[in-house]
Structure formats: C-alpha cells, structure tokens
Amino acid sequence: MILLLTTIALITLIMINVPIAVxxxxxxxxxxxxxxxxxxxxxxxxxxxxxATKFPLIAIPLFILAGNLMNTSGISVRLIxxxxxxxxxxxGGLGMVxxxxxxxxxxxxxxxxxxxxxxxxxxxxxxxxxxYSRTLAAAITSSSASLAIIIPPSIPMILYGAIAETSVxxxxxxxxxxxxxxxxxxxxxxxFLAVRxxxxxxxxxxxxxxxxxxxxxxxxxxxxxxxxxxxxxxxVTATEGAGLAVVAALIIGIFIYRDLDLSHLRKAMxxxxxxxxxxxxxxxxxxxxxxxxxxxxxxxxxxxxxxxMTSNPYLVLALxxxxxxxxxxxxxxxxxIILVVPIVLPLVEAVGIDLIHFGIIVTLNLAIGQQxxxxxxxxxxxxxxxxAGIWETSRTNLPYIGVLAFILLLVTYVxxxxxxxxxxxQ
Amino acid sequence: xxxxxxxxxxxxxxxxxxxLLVTLTTAVVYSATMRYFGASPSWYDEIASVLLAWLTYFGxxxxxxxxxxxxxxxxxxxxxxxxxxxxxxxxELLVIGFFVVVAWYGYAVLAVAKWDSLLSxxxxxxxxxxxxxxxxxxxxIIGTLLTMPRVLRNAASGVDQEHAEIExxxxxxxxxxxxMQRGDGTK
Numbered sequence: 001m002i003l004l005l006t007t008i009a010l011i012t013l014i015m016i017n018v019p020i021a022v023x024x025x026x027x028x029x030x031x032x033x034x035x036x037x038x039x040x041x042x043x044x045x046x047x048x049x050x051x052a053t054k055f056p057l058i059a060i061p062l063f064i065l066a067g068n069l070m071n072t073s074g075i076s077v078r079l080i081x082x083x084x085x086x087x088x089x090x091x092g093g094l095g096m097v098x099x100x101x102x103x104x105x106x107x108x109x110x111x112x113x114x115x116x117x118x119x120x121x122x123x124x125x126x127x128x129x130x131x132y133s134r135t136l137a138a139a140i141t142s143s144s145a146s147l148a149i150i151i152p153p154s155i156p157m158i159l160y161g162a163i164a165e166t167s168v169x170x171x172x173x174x175x176x177x178x179x180x181x182x183x184x185x186x187x188x189x190x191x192f193l194a195v196r197x198x199x200x201x202x203x204x205x206x207x208x209x210x211x212x213x214x215x216x217x218x219x220x221x222x223x224x225x226x227x228x229x230x231x232x233x234x235x236v237t238a239t240e241g242a243g244l245a246v247v248a249a250l251i252i253g254i255f256i257y258r259d260l261d262l263s264h265l266r267k268a269m270x271x272x273x274x275x276x277x278x279x280x281x282x283x284x285x286x287x288x289x290x291x292x293x294x295x296x297x298x299x300x301x302x303x304x305x306x307x308x309m310t311s312n313p314y315l316v317l318a319l320x321x322x323x324x325x326x327x328x329x330x331x332x333x334x335x336x337i338i339l340v341v342p343i344v345l346p347l348v349e350a351v352g353i354d355l356i357h358f359g360i361i362v363t364l365n366l367a368i369g370q371q372x373x374x375x376x377x378x379x380x381x382x383x384x385x386x387x388a389g390i391w392e393t394s395r396t397n398l399p400y401i402g403v404l405a406f407i408l409l410l411v412t413y414v415x416x417x418x419x420x421x422x423x424x425x426q
Numbered sequence: 427x428x429x430x431x432x433x434x435x436x437x438x439x440x441x442x443x444x445x446l447l448v449t450l451t452t453a454v455v456y457s458a459t460m461r462y463f464g465a466s467p468s469w470y471d472e473i474a475s476v477l478l479a480w481l482t483y484f485g486x487x488x489x490x491x492x493x494x495x496x497x498x499x500x501x502x503x504x505x506x507x508x509x510x511x512x513x514x515x516x517x518e519l520l521v522i523g524f525f526v527v528v529a530w531y532g533y534a535v536l537a538v539a540k541w542d543s544l545l546s547x548x549x550x551x552x553x554x555x556x557x558x559x560x561x562x563x564x565x566x567i568i569g570t571l572l573t574m575p576r577v578l579r580n581a582a583s584g585v586d587q588e589h590a591e592i593e594x595x596x597x598x599x600x601x602x603x604x605x606m607q608r609g610d611g612t613k
Contacts (some may be wrong), residue, residue, distance in 0.1 A: 018501045018517045019495035021486070022524050029527060045531040049556050052482040053475040061481055062451060071578035071599075117592075117599035236458055266444070273443040274494050277485025281495065284482060332496045343533060381592050 002296050003251070003343070004025050006031065006289075010339075020335045021278070031292040044288045051287020052280055055239070056162040061276040062242030063153050066227075066249045066351035067115065068268035068275075071167050073253035075220040076118045079104060082210075082217035089205040091155060092194025094130055097142045098123045101182045102144035104224060106262045116145045131199050134388035135396035142382035144186055146367040147407075149333070150198050151179035151207055151230060153245070156333050158238065159283065166355040168238040169231060173425055174360050174418040181406045181417070182407040189399045190299060219252045232425070256289045262421035279334050286338040293343065303347035317412050322356075328369015329392040332377065336366055357411075360418040364408045371401050432491070432572045439565070446484060450477040468485045470545035476544070476555055490569040493577065494591065503586035515579035518574050525563045525570070531560030561577035 013023035025048070032040040038223055070076070085101040087093050101119055120141045127137040147158055163169035193199075214221075226248050231241040252426035253260030260268075293299060310316065323344075327336045331398050341362065370378040373390055383393050411418050457470040489495050502513050540553035580590075 013520070014498050015501050016513045016517050017497050017499045018520050020490060021495055021496045025528070026520060026524050029524065030578040041527060041531040044534050045535050045559060046527065046556075048528065048532070049479055049559050052479040053480075054474055055471060056480050058450065058474050059455065061447060061478070061485075062454060065447065065451065117595040137462060239454060240458035240461075243451060243458055246451055247455060269444055269447055270440060270488075273447055273481070273485045274489045274492055276447075277443075277483075277487070277489040278495050280482035281486035281489075282477075284479075330498070375500075377592065380589070381595065384589075384592050385596055387478050416452060 002031070002293070003298050003302060006293070006298075014330075015089040016400060020332070021281040021285045024282065024289050024339065028285065028289040029298070030291045031289070035292070035296060037080075043291060047288040047291045051284040051290075054162045054283070056158060056168055057280065057283065059153075059168070059239045059242040060155055060279060060304065061154060061157050061272060062239070062246050063158070064275050064279075065269060065272040066242065066245035068272045069249035069260065069265070070220075070223065070252050071115065071118045072264045072268045073249065073257050075223070075252070077122055078213075078217040078220050078257075080122055081096065082213040082221070085206070085210045085213040086299070089201055090191070091201050092190045092199050094123065094127050095132065095136075095190035095194065095199075097185055098127070098140050099147075100188045102141075102148045103179065104221070115148075116141060117379045117385070119145070120382055124359050124382070124385045128386065129198075133197070133396070134386040135393040136193065136197070137384040138379075138386035138388045138393045139397035139400055140186075140190060141385070142369060142379045143404065144183070145177065145378050145382070145405060146370040147182045147186060147369045150175040150182070150360060150363045152176065153232075153238075153241070153422070154363065155279070156337055156366055157359060158278070158298065158343060159334055159337050160359045160362055161238075162283075164345060164355050164359065166359065170356045170422050171359045172228070172231060172238065173422050174356050175363065177421055178360060178364065178411050180417055181410075182403060185403045185406070186400060187231060189403055193399070210398035219256050223248055224251065282335055282338050286342070289339075290342045299346045302343065303350045306347055307350050311351050313353050314413060316347065316351045317353065317358075317361065320408050321361065321408065321412060324362060324365035325368060325372075328366055329372045330375050331369070332372060332375060336369065337362060354415065354419060356422060357415050357419055359415065360411055361408070364411060365402065368401060368404045368408065371397060372402070386394050394408065428572065435553055435565070435568065436488075436491050436573075439484060439491065443481065443484050443488050446477060448479040450474060450481055453477065472544055479555075481496045483558045487562045487565045487569060490566045491573060499586045502581055503584050503589075507582050507584075510581045510584065511578055514578055518570060518577060521566055521570050525566045529560045529563035529567070532556070532563055536560070537550050 009027045009030065010023055013026055014020055018026065028044060031045050079101045080097060083097045084094065087096050087100065090096060099118070103122070124141055127140070128134060132140075152175050154172070154175065157171040157175065158168050160166075161171050212300065223245070225240050227245045230236040230244055231238055232243045235245055250260070253264075306316065306319070311426065324340065327340060331339070347356065370376055371394075373379065373394060376390075379393065379397070380390060383390050386393070453470065453474050457474070460466055484565055486495070502510050502517075505513065536553040536557060539556050540551050542552045544550045544552070544555065
C-alpha cells in the first residue's frame with residue numbers, strides 16, 4: 001500500500017514538472033510526516049546530508065569533469081578522423097565510424113546529451129551528405145551512444161555500485177564484453193542496412209592517411225587506455241582513476257592539442273558542477289526516500305511477496321526487466337537507478353542474483369530507455385541534430401533497439417557474458 | 427536591480443563551486459600520489475566525502491539558478507496556456523515549500539551536530555559541516571524565486587526546458603566544432 005501511494009505521488013509530481021530530485025524529496029517528506037510525525041523530518045535532513053557523502057560517488061564529479069574537458073578539447077573530432085580513415089572504406093563505413101567513436105568516447109561525462117551533441121554535430125551532417133537518410137543518421141548516433149552506457153567508465157555504473165554497495169571496478173569489467181559485442185552487432189546491422197539502401201563507401205583506404213590521423217588521435221586513444229588500464233590493473237581505484245582522467249584530459253587539452261584555454265576550462269568546470277549537482281541531489285533525496293521506505297519495511301515486504309509467488313531468479317529477472325524497461329520510457333537513467341535499485345535490492349539478493357550481474361542488466365535497460373520516447377534525451381538530441389522526426393526515427397531505430405534488447409536478453413540469461421571476465425580477473 | 431542581484435549571486439556560486447571542485451580534484455590526485463609512495467593521508471576519506479556533499483549542494487544550487495535539474499516538462503508544455511501556467515506555478519510553489527522545510531529542519535539539527543566534530547579535523551564541528559544544507563536550501567529558494575518569471579513565461583509559450591537544453595547543447599557543440607575547424611585551417 002505504501003509503495004503504491006509513494007509511486008502514485010511520485011508520478012503525479014514528476015508529471016507536473018516538479019524536478020525529479022525534489023519530487024523524491026517531497027514524497028519522502030510526506031511519508032515521514034504521515035508515518036512518524038514532524039520530528040522525523042530531522043532524520044530526513046540528516047539523510048539529505050549523509051546521502052551525498054558516499055565515498056565511491058566522488059568518482060562522479062571527476063569523470064564528469066574529465067568528459068567535459070574531452071568534449072571541449074577537440075578529442076571527438078580527432079577520434080572521428082582516425083576511425084573514419086581506418087574503417088570508412090567499408091560500405092556503411094561512416095555509420096560504423098559513428099558507432100566506433102561512441103564506444104570509445106560517449107558516456108564518460110554525466111551528460112549523455114553533451115556527448116551526443118559533440119559527436120553528432122560532426123558526424124550526422126556528414127552522413128546526410130553521403131546519402132544516409134535523416135532518420136538512419138539519427139538512429140545510428142542515438143543507439144550507439146546509448147550502448148556506450150555499459151562501456152566503462154560509466155556514471156550509471158558508479159551510481160549503481162554506490163547504491164548496491166558493490167564493486168565499481170567489477171561492474172566496469174563486467175560491462176566490457178556486452179559493450180564490445182553490442183558495438184559489433186550494431187556495426188553489422190549498419191552494414192546490412194547500408195547494402196539494402198545502397199549507401200556509398202566512404203573515403204578509400206590510405207595507409208598514409210591512417211597514419212597521419214592516428215598520430216593526431218593517439219592521445220585521445222590513449223586516454224581510455226590510461227584510465228581503464230590503471231583501474232583494471234589495480235594500480236588505481238575507480239575514484240583515483242577518475243582523478244587520473246581529469247589530469248590526463250587537462251594535459252592533453254592544454255599542452256598537447258592546445259585547444260583548451262582558460263575560458264573553455266572554466267566552461268567545462270561549470271558545466272561539470274551543474275551536472276554533478278543535478279545527479280547528486282537525486283542521490284541525496286533518494287537517500288531520504290530510501291530511509292523512509294526502509295523504516296516502513298517496504299523493500300523487504302516487496303521481496304517477501306514476490307518470493308512467495310516465485311523464487312526462480314530467471315522469472316524474477318524477467319519481471320525486473322519489464323519494470324525497468326517501462327520506467328526507462330518515463331525516467332532519466334540516473335533517476336531510474338536511484339529510485340528502483342534500493343527498492344528491489346532485497347528481492348534480488350533473496351533470489352540469489354549476483355549484484356554485478358544485476359548491475360549490468362539495470363544499465364542495459366536504461367540504455368534501451370534512452371531510445372524509447374517520451375523521455376529519451378539521447379534520441380531527441382540526435383533527432384534535433386539530424387532534423388528528423390522522433391517517431392519516424394524510432395521506426396528506423398527498431399533494428400538497433402533489437403540489438404540492444406538481444407544483448408539485454410543475452411546478459412540476463414547467459415550470466416557468463418558479463419561475469420566471465422570478472423571471474424577471469426579474480 | 428533584481429537582474430544585477432541574480433548575476434552577483436550566480437557569480438558567487440560559480441566561485442564557490444569552482445573552488446570546491448578544484449579542491450576535491452586536488453585532494454583525490456594528492457591522495458592517489460601519496461598512496462603510491464606508501465603515505466596515504468589519514469584525512470582523505472572523511473574530507474573528500476564532506477567536499478563531495480558541499481559540491482553536491484552548491485552545485486545543485488547553481489543548477490537551480492540555471493534550471494538544469496532533471497524533470498519531465500513534456501505534459502505541461504503540451505497543455506493550453508492557462509492550465510500550463512497554473513501547473514508551472516504549483517510546481518514552483520512545491521519546490522519552494524520543499525526547500526523551506528529542508529532549510530528549517532536542516533538548521534534545527536545543527537544544534538545537535540555542534541557537539542560532534544570531524545575525526546581528522548577536531549576543530550571542525552559537524553554543525554559547520556552540515557550547515558551546507560540550510561544555507562543552500564535558502565539559496566535554492568532565492569534561485570527558484572528569481573528564475574520563476576522565466577519559467578512561467580516558458581510555460582505560457584509552450585517551451586519545454588529539456589528541448590531548450592538540447593538545442594543549447596547542440597549550438598555549443600556546433601560552435602566548438604566550427605572553432606576547431608577554423609583552428610585547423612590556421613595551424
């Protein structure tokens with residue numbers, strides 16, 4: 001009953017455009033007052049503070065800052081030039097370039113919109129010039145940017161790791177195989193569509209050009225190698241890796257590419273501050289809601305009720321996938337993680353689902369959610385750049401969403417796809 | 427006069443946020459370096475967590491002034507003018523009401539917090555640390571009030587904040603890409 005009332009109140013507030021973080025806080029406030037009276041609001045005030053002090057979350061502002069610095073350092077353009085020289089000669093090559101660049105570049109910063117804007121504004125006009133329809137250009141850009149959500153480093157994974165109190169490093173490792181596999185499948189779909197629509201090949205393969213563009217892009221390519229290599233090898237923790245990412249982005253932007261002047265630096269930092277504030281206020285207010293729901297025993301009751309019906313983990317995962325897919329249509333990724341994970345965690349643990357495995361499933365669901373209107377900021381950004389209709393693009397996007405859904409099913413029911421690498425590194 | 431007040435407040439917030447971000451980044455990098463040399467600073471975990479909380483709330487305040495908090499404006503934007511403005515006004519009042527309560531109770535708990543202090547900095551009592559909640563709650567109320575006319579105007583003309591932000595992000599990226607190309611041409 002409490003969960004139902006909480007959900008209705010939350011949906012109503014969000015629908016009338018109260019910011020999601022404040023909606024969560026208001027629902028928590030109402031819950032505290034109704035169940036324990038006004039003095040319980042003291043607990044809420046304390047939870048609002050402690051909710052923002054979770055140590056693993058320190059990586060969030062730093063990765064956001066590093067991503068913003070990369071966005072303003074011309075790293076995206078250099079990556080595009082290199083990947084284009086490398087695989088642009090294949091039919092549908094420019095679409096594949098788009099996917100390849102997204103896999104390396106996207107979702108580092110906290111704003112998927114800014115990431116898609118950075119790559120999309122360069123690639124989409126070029127794709128349209130070479131005969132790609134507006135909807136296809138938008139669909140490729142959008143779906144590949146969303147897939148990148150499970151390729152580390154990823155802010156949603158850090159959020160999940162902090163909420164589920166599980167290893168962010170293991171989540172990063174678990175995302176690699178599904179992410180790379182998904183990328184190759186998206187490229188395969190692009191190739192088939194390119195043959196079907198008779199799209200032209202890009203520039204011819206020229207070893208000299210590959211070398212020149214590689215020299216230009218080497219530092220951009222080294223960035224993920226340095227960060228992920230440092231984290232995966234155990235040299236640095238995820239938080240320290242985020243700090244390393246900032247230092248690397250600063251050195252590359254200021255001293256190597258020399259595109260990062262003081263005004264760009266200030267702009268990148270202020271955008272980072274605002275994005276951090278928006279995400280972290282959600283985290284803090286959900287800590288207050290989490291406290292209220294836990295005091296009311298809601299997650300435990302939900303777990304008990306569902307395990308009474310079934311304790312089959314695969315059935316429970318199917319139910320959770322359905323819930324997350326529907327929520328993903330109406331909520332931003334970070335908000336969905338922050339809201340849903342604390343409530344379903346006792347259920348997930350009760351039926352014996354691995355928390356790392358579930359983390360990748362949650363993240364993949366959110367990747368699909370970014371592609372499904374009405375709340376689909378990544379898709380909307382791509383459509384705005386391509387000047388394509390959202391619903392027409394959604395139709396063209398169906399094969400790509402199909403790939404994401406296939407990866408989701410694969411990860412859900414063949415756990416070794418995500419956990420294999422984690423076990424290998426242990 | 428009000429516009430000037432808003433600009434000054436915004437500038438102050440920018441300075442505080444930038445200082446917090448630089449301090450947090452420096453603390454993380456310093457600690458990682460020292461850990462490598464086998465001398466991890468004992469204050470790191472606690473101070474970095476407090477800095478994160480401060481950055482969270484001052485960053486959230488900055489985002490209030492810029493109206494960049496996540497929301498779902500599609501329904502309000504699609505409504506006719508009068509219901510859209512009424513709902514936008516209700517939404518604004520709810521936001522202000524929330525932060526009034528947070529400011530009140532955030533201030534109330536400081537009386538208890540002052541008897542405790544950080545473990546690594548004994549002189550820093552928890553009321554100073556947690557004062558960020560009532561201070562930023564008041565600032566967020568001011569930010570909401572100052573930017574409310576803009577929001578009501580947008581609601582009246584059917585502008586969705588999310589779409590406006592997307593258009594802004596695209597314009598920024600296009601400008602950056604154009605600057606890059608111009609830079610390449612002149613190099």
